[in-house]
Amino acid sequence: MGYDRGRDREAAFLLRELLLENKNYILAEDLKKRISERVHVFGAGPSLEKALGGEKFEGTLIAADGATSALLEYGITPDIIVTDLDGRFEDIKRANELGAYVVVHAHGDNMDKLRAYVPKLKNVLGTCQTEPLDIVYNFGGFTDGDRAVFLAEELGAREIILAGFDFGRIVGKWSKPYLKKHTPIWESKKKKFEIAQMLLDWLKKNGRARIINL
Ligand SMILES: Nc1ncnc2c1ncn2[C@@H]1O[C@H](COP(=O)(O)OP(=O)(O)OP(=O)(O)O)[C@@H](O)[C@H]1O
Ligand SMILES: Nc1nc2c(c(=O)[nH]1)N=C(CO)CN2
């Protein structure tokens, strides 16, 4: 993707500073208490709506960024949100006030969002994509969706059920605040989906949890 690793590292230190300053961070052991054997992870793909209209969900509910908005529309508050803060922040904030823990990811292209939004959240676990720090973790994964799956695997989930994961040619409308309808994929997003799919395939082979894609 041609990212600047120096900026990614800088973002990890920025997130650490913000969490210490605002005293609003939680640790992996706090989050682990919220991860049950069965975990549902919701992506922001077009199939999400159909999944939400279906059966009741048993187990821990993890929303990947923009998917948070769809869950709230269906009256469901996620237990955990995994985000790089480029979804609809007002929905993430509302879910956080309703009790959702927020796993905030730092990278070289969201430092302005970290500064603007991290102080407004509580129960935040920090993640990064460079070497982890004392209170900023790296559980693996790349996009919000697959990072959520890696997190669930790392914190003890034994069965991870995916919904709204459609790594095809349509980006779900909840993915970006400015999207009003499901939209044909653009080049950078296509590459992100290819990386996410590759990482999930790797985890299916090398992880402990059973990963089921509805
Ligand atoms: N068709 C889809 N459209 C949007 N998100 C999808 C789709 N299928 C699966 N997902 C997952 O849902 C997550 C939604 O989060 P979000 O839209 O914020 O993407 P992201 O990972 O932050 O990428 P970006 O940097 O482009 O925002 C994605 O990370 C992806 O893993
Ligand atoms: N530097 C950088 N890193 C990322 C980016 C991005 O846009 N820039 N998007 C991601 C998707 O969640 C994950 N990681």
Ligand SMILES: [Mg+2]
């Ligand atoms: Mg995002």
